[in-house]
Amino acid sequence: MEKIVEYLNGLDFNILVVILMTIFFSLERLLNSPHKFDKRVPHLLNNLVLGIAFILMNLVAAAVQVSILQWGDSKQLGLFYHVEMPFWLKIVIGIMVLDMSSYWMHRLSHRSPLLWRLHRVHHSDTTMDSSSYFRGHPFEAWTFGLINVFAALIIGADATVLTFYYVFLLPFLIIEHANMVLPDWMDRTFGRIFTTPNLHKVHHHRTQFYTDSNYADIFILWDKLFGTYKYVPVKDISYGLEEFDEPKKQTFWYLLISPFITIKRVSNAD
Template identity: 50%
Template sequence: MMKAIEYLLSIDLNYIVIGLIAVFFTLEHLLSTQFSFTDRGKHFWNSFLFQIVFLIGNIFWAIAFVFCIEWLNQKEIGLFFLIEIPVWLKLILGVMLLDLATYWFHRISHLVPLIWRFHRVHHSDTTMDSSSYFRSHPIEVLFWFGSAPILMSAIFGFDLLTIGMYFLVATPFLVIEHSNLRFPSWSDKTIGLVFTTPNLHKIHHDQDQYYTDSNFADIFILWDRIFGTFKYKPAEEVKLGLVEFDEPKKQTFWYLIRSPFINIEKI
């Protein structure tokens, strides 16, 4: 089992992302979709440009990130160094605790106006498909990707294997959650008791702020249920995006990348 996990973790995450996007982008072309599109190609490239900027930034950020985690591990900082715990349990707890940290970081980004300026780029999408997975401001992604695991590693003593495991589990969830496919409502009442389903994440993308400020979790919707932010409405009633970003000129890559530095009144 550990050998299989180690093999999966040895695969570059970028290959896994490319594979997932290729599969779901094709399925969205073949199957019945939930949201309408005028130009899927344009939407894809608009989202993909965010990933290119992120990858360039990540070349430098990843070096600092690995250095920080290895330094913390060498100094044996964190709770996991104080207790004897099997590797498999450490991995499960690591994925759960990192998802819990992401839940709170995400919740804070809706509360703090300065952070929301960056996070609203992800919410501004007026339609959605699997490529919307890429659509986040690179400054936001690099900041959260780095700081949440470093902070959690300083508290719990996570190593690079545990953090790699979290990204390995979270990435398919995030791609599928944004895919423009029809998922049955029974999945929300069964799988959705514990895990974030695509319908539940789409509620988070609703224009109505009552729903935007709900269903923050990436993997375990359990966190929203525990901390009182779980909300539900049928997927077909979801209207995506943010009213203040509705105009086509506010949906271009260049506008969105500059948007955190522009005063845009919330409607």
């Protein structure tokens, strides 16, 4: 276990991102992707440039997270410092609690008009592939990063637990957006507990009734537990936000400054 911890702590997340993106981009090509792109290169470039800005901001946010957790460690703050339990159990509880904190921040990002200004960048993508996860406004690194570190302080999770969480989370985030339809049996088995690609795609439906559902990154259990679980077959989903459909609103610069522009939400009620 010590070896795994040592390895994960030294892991370069940027290399992990590149490896995962290469795997899923190749799979999308090989597995006859259901969604055909008119303009794949501009789509990819916009998402990658936003992704780079997001990753850079994440590096700063991660450094702040580590400093806060070191402070928590010096004060012995949180449950794990006061209750004896094996390391693996701390990892399991840590991943679950951190995922639940992201669930609530994600739900709040749909509810709060201010947070929605940042989060709608992710939902503005009218086509979906492995790069879509990286289409997020860089400032979102702070909203999700801060709620995660707050949750970590409550349970007493240190930087190692946080690292396990992010390593476990990243493949979910990329595969959930991949341009491939996975078989229904995956939803019937794996999808009882985990968020499958088909379930996350419901969250990208352009009709707000469905956009406001399936918020969980890893455990779809949170949506089932807190009443936000919905299901639509992928073939019936169209992606994006009507207010971002114009080509100029799909460019990197527009998306970057869009939180500072008042754009009326079109809810597309069913």
